[in-house]
Amino acid sequence: xxxxxxxxxxxxxxxxxxxxxxxxxxxxxxxxxxxxxxxxxxxxxxxxxxxxxxxxxxxxxxxxxxxxxxxxxxxxxxxxxxxxxxxxxxxxxxxxxxxxxxxxxxxxxxxxxxxxxxxxxxxxxxxxxxxxxxxxxxxxxxxxxxxxxxxxxxxxxxxxxxxxxxxxxxxxxxxxxxxxxxxxxxxxxxxxxxxxxxxxxxxxxxxxxxxxxxxxxxxxxxxxxxxxxxxxxxxxxxxxxxxxxxxxxxxxxxxxxxxxxxxxxxxxxxxxxxxxxxxxxxxxxxxxxxxxxxxxxxxxxxxxxxxxxxxxxxxxxxxxxxxxxxxxxxxxxxxxxxxxxxxxxxxxxxxxxxxxxxxxxxxxxxxxxxxxxxxxxxxxxxxxxxxxxxxxxxxxxxxxxxxxxxxxxxxxxxxxxxxxxxxxxxxxxxxxxxxxxxxxxxxxxxxxxxxxxxxxx
Amino acid sequence: xxxxxxxxxxxxxxxxxxxxxxxxxxxxxxxxxxxxxxxxxxxxxxxxxxxxxxxxxxxxxxxxxxxxxxxxxxxxxxxxxxxxxxxxxxxxxxxxxxxxxxxxxxxxxxxxxxxxxxxxxxxxxxxxxxxxxxxxxxxxxxxxxxxxxxxxxxxxxxxxxxxxxxxxxxxxxxxxxxxxxxxxxxxxxxxxxxxxxxxxxxxxxxxxxxxxxxxxxxxxxxxxxxxxxxxxxxxxxxxxxxxxxxxxxxxxxxxxxxxxxxxxxxxxxxxxxxxxxxxxxxxxxxxxxxxxxxxxxxxxxxxxxxxxxxxxxxxxxxxxxxxxxxxxxxxxxxxxxxxxxxxxxxxxxxxxxxxxxxxxxxxxxxxxxxxxxxxxxxxxxxxxxxxxxxxxxxxxxxxxxxxxxxxxxxxxxxxxxxxxxxxxxxxxxxxxxxxxxxxxxxxxxxxxxxxxxxxxx
Numbered sequence: 001x002x003x004x005x006x007x008x009x010x011x012x013x014x015x016x017x018x019x020x021x022x023x024x025x026x027x028x029x030x031x032x033x034x035x036x037x038x039x040x041x042x043x044x045x046x047x048x049x050x051x052x053x054x055x056x057x058x059x060x061x062x063x064x065x066x067x068x069x070x071x072x073x074x075x076x077x078x079x080x081x082x083x084x085x086x087x088x089x090x091x092x093x094x095x096x097x098x099x100x101x102x103x104x105x106x107x108x109x110x111x112x113x114x115x116x117x118x119x120x121x122x123x124x125x126x127x128x129x130x131x132x133x134x135x136x137x138x139x140x141x142x143x144x145x146x147x148x149x150x151x152x153x154x155x156x157x158x159x160x161x162x163x164x165x166x167x168x169x170x171x172x173x174x175x176x177x178x179x180x181x182x183x184x185x186x187x188x189x190x191x192x193x194x195x196x197x198x199x200x201x202x203x204x205x206x207x208x209x210x211x212x213x214x215x216x217x218x219x220x221x222x223x224x225x226x227x228x229x230x231x232x233x234x235x236x237x238x239x240x241x242x243x244x245x246x247x248x249x250x251x252x253x254x255x256x257x258x259x260x261x262x263x264x265x266x267x268x269x270x271x272x273x274x275x276x277x278x279x280x281x282x283x284x285x286x287x288x289x290x291x292x293x294x295x296x297x298x299x300x301x302x303x304x305x306x307x308x309x310x311x312x313x314x315x316x317x318x319x320x321x322x323x324x325x326x327x328x329x330x331x332x333x334x335x336x337x338x339x340x341x342x343x344x345x346x347x348x349x350x351x352x353x354x355x356x357x358x359x360x361x362x363x364x365x366x367x368x369x370x371x372x373x374x375x376x377x378x379x380x381x382x383x384x385x386x387x388x389x390x391x392x393x394x395x396x397x398x399x400x401x402x403x404x405x406x407x408x409x410x411x412x413x414x415x416x417x418x419x420x421x422x423x424x425x426x427x428x429x430x431x432x433x434x435x436x437x438x439x440x441x442x443x444x445x446x447x448x449x450x451x452x453x454x455x456x457x
Numbered sequence: 458x459x460x461x462x463x464x465x466x467x468x469x470x471x472x473x474x475x476x477x478x479x480x481x482x483x484x485x486x487x488x489x490x491x492x493x494x495x496x497x498x499x500x501x502x503x504x505x506x507x508x509x510x511x512x513x514x515x516x517x518x519x520x521x522x523x524x525x526x527x528x529x530x531x532x533x534x535x536x537x538x539x540x541x542x543x544x545x546x547x548x549x550x551x552x553x554x555x556x557x558x559x560x561x562x563x564x565x566x567x568x569x570x571x572x573x574x575x576x577x578x579x580x581x582x583x584x585x586x587x588x589x590x591x592x593x594x595x596x597x598x599x600x601x602x603x604x605x606x607x608x609x610x611x612x613x614x615x616x617x618x619x620x621x622x623x624x625x626x627x628x629x630x631x632x633x634x635x636x637x638x639x640x641x642x643x644x645x646x647x648x649x650x651x652x653x654x655x656x657x658x659x660x661x662x663x664x665x666x667x668x669x670x671x672x673x674x675x676x677x678x679x680x681x682x683x684x685x686x687x688x689x690x691x692x693x694x695x696x697x698x699x700x701x702x703x704x705x706x707x708x709x710x711x712x713x714x715x716x717x718x719x720x721x722x723x724x725x726x727x728x729x730x731x732x733x734x735x736x737x738x739x740x741x742x743x744x745x746x747x748x749x750x751x752x753x754x755x756x757x758x759x760x761x762x763x764x765x766x767x768x769x770x771x772x773x774x775x776x777x778x779x780x781x782x783x784x785x786x787x788x789x790x791x792x793x794x795x796x797x798x799x800x801x802x803x804x805x806x807x808x809x810x811x812x813x814x815x816x817x818x819x820x821x822x823x824x825x826x827x828x829x830x831x832x833x834x835x836x837x838x839x840x841x842x843x844x845x846x847x848x849x850x851x852x853x854x855x856x857x858x859x860x861x862x863x864x865x866x867x868x869x870x871x872x873x874x875x876x877x878x879x880x881x882x883x884x885x886x887x888x889x890x891x892x893x894x895x896x897x898x899x900x901x902x903x904x905x906x907x908x909x910x911x912x913x914x
Contacts, residue, residue, distance in 0.1 A: 100799070100801065102692070102696060102799075102800065102801035103799040103800050103801045104696070105799075144641055145639075145640075145641040145645075146641070147639055147641075151639060156639050158639070158645065158648075159616070168891070172887050173887070174885075174886065174887045174888040174891055175885070175886060175888060176885075176888055178864060178865055178866045178884070179799040179864040179865065180797040180798055180799060180829075180830055180831075180860075180864070180865040180866045180869065181797065181799075181800070181829045181830055181831075182602075182604055182608060182613050182615070182797060182829050182831065182866075182869055182870065183602075183797060183866035183868065183869060184601055184602040184603070184604075184652055184795075184866075184868045184869065184870050184871060184872040184873070185866045185867060185868050185873060185877065185880075185881065185884050185885070186652065186653075186873055186881055186884075186885065186889070186892050186910050186911070187649060187652065187653055187657075187892045187895060187910070187911075188602075188615065188645075188648045188649060188651065188652055189885075189888055189891060189892070191615075191645045191648035191649070192644060192645060192648070192649055192895075194645065195641055195643065195644065195645055196644055200644070211698075212696075212697075212698045235559070239559060239561070239669075240669075241668075241669045279742060281738055281739075281742055282738075282739055282742070285736060285738055285739070338641075340637040340638065340639060340640060341637055342557070342559075342560040342562075342636040342637060342638075343559065343560050343638070344557065344559035344560045372637075372638045372639050373637055373638055374637075374638075374639065403637075407635060407636040407637070408635055408636065408637040409635045409637045409639075409640035409641075409642045410642060411640065411641045411642050412637065412639055412640060412641065413639065413641050414641060415641040415642075416641070416642060416643055420642065423642075424642065424643055427635070427642050427643075428631075428632070428633075428642070428643065428646075429631065429632060430629050430630070430631045431631040431632060431633055431646055432643070434625070434631055434646060434899065435643050435644045435646070437898045437899060438644060438649075438895055438898060438899075440898065441894045441895060441897065441898035442891065442894060442895075453643050453644070454643070454644075
């Protein structure tokens, strides 16, 4: 009973879909954040739920950790095999299985990415709204309870996963949820698995809620004199109940990064990027309300557009902001933060954070999904520079503590992974032990993504 | 170690808030559905979370079941002490603790009813939207994942509970969720407790999402020639993405009952009752869209009103429909059903159900929250008439099986209780065992509402 014997046993059934070469392992040992590389012992490429169940049974028998892998875009080291074992690469389970246009839902395999899904949906008049920026896999997005720019209107993966097929640690296959829009039939296992980061089960199929493409859409860009006025305008907009499709904040440094990366010439002050969805009349009405709010808070020109091309350009710029920001300091790594606070505390939280970063020795542009109270600082450090890493960790820690003090959370959308585990006790108190009790009940051998989210020893 | 010794121990601390008199026990042994009376051994009235924790520790020590009690409006026997033990009456924990108008949330104790909460919120411009008809307690509504007429727009208790304080079986007190609008911080314990029917923990506080009172609201009533056209109009409305605040179906028999109970004179054919919320322009736009759809499907006069009084009268009639329907057969009991199917199957499901009931020997008016695909038949039987009970059960069983066949659920909003447990295996397969594994992990002594939702022996 060992990881080695598990890999041998898997190889007998799956042949060359069990790979142990250095390069494929290195690819699955890297991450987009600042965590050290951790190579899995093997990378396995299943093609069906039955194969995943077989893999789970084999790994359970041999005590071999299983770490699911989507596209590797996690920012908290979720997909790193920190206890060894196999990386379970879902890229060969990436099909769109079924679209029910009448019910506005679909069934997909976990390796399908959100962009691939939306490409396939284009002709149906429907789309899948959750948009974390990166072209992540839908299984990974569900596992981390991802969200992003559109959550303010359409919700996160929590609201948009209707049901799952899941392989448990012992190889049992369960179905959660149903295609009905609501149900009171027992414990909500769908919501338990969403956000469990591969520690309770391996997602092998998802039923997702879809949205109708809006009749009309428009975007707006607006510069503000300072952070406080921009964020206060967001608070007022949300409190007015305007059904914003997107409302994104970028601080001056972020705007500078986007200008450079995307060849734009926005004034280098804090900005809001906005999008409106609805009927023609509804979009016009929303935009008028926001235009008034923005002007009241000292916002500048309301750069309004209904042109698809301009909208695409805007959101392309926003989606690439993480890469644009990293390019501010070539060769750097980013310590990302991901706090989310009640809307009433947002201006205070962002302003205090910005002041603290300004006084530090490292750059840390701030941007965020402010309609939800969620924002990030990307703390840019030189690889291998211990002092900078310590400074970034100090700043990230201060942000996390501030969020908790304000009744918020240390992670709005990136998840716990290995980076936020140290805050779980502070955030959840005894609830964190309850999570561990659930983990022990469902995965007594601790083979599913061990070392993440909970502490079971 | 016994129920008796637990009650004696509780009496020493709580004095006359532990009651064993016949009448108070009878009150807590009754139910609004057709289930037989089951008297608890005692009724206990806690006043604080600390007292609930003490009660849990005492009951755990003595092996005494705890069955939380809100207002007793459950339709599936949730609050019946089927294994004996205490009924935990939360009516003395009914305070509104805090309103955060800026964040549009509030904190309440579980015994507070939805009407009492909305009464207290009136001056704030906010309201709590979930509306199951009955003036249920918010703790009970969370425990059963209740919804009702407004879920189509505002979601169910699943979407509207942001966080909980919960006393576990061993007396530990946990807090779930945060006041942030979203979080990826670990397993979603809030959503696990919502809908767990008191079997995993006792809710002692709720943080609820509130909504701004809409700028404009209007209602409409529309008669249809037959069930099929009414339901097809609903399907089309939902597929058009009209953000209905309410869209309710009543069949001809239901309308007859409401006419008699509420002194109205609606034509006795299937009806839709609708409500629109939004800006003035938005409401007008929605109503125009629906008016066109309704007319396309053969609906009659679109009885439109923006007058608050008329709207109140309409929803008063709808809220009392259960009692109106029961009055069709004085002295009867109702076997209620609560299926929910994907919208695409709704017309088929309602039509088949109506045909089957029409061929049976008992009346069974149909009404429902059709925008969600959820509908009920109230099967009216003579108390003690075994043949009628068997017939009602046969019809209810056929509805449940049909819902499952169509990819739906046997309970859209009433919960499992004792009435729907027999379907859990069919609906969830191995997932039902997983629920039991979670129950065993969190309540190893099976003292929390034993006999409900899961089977742990």
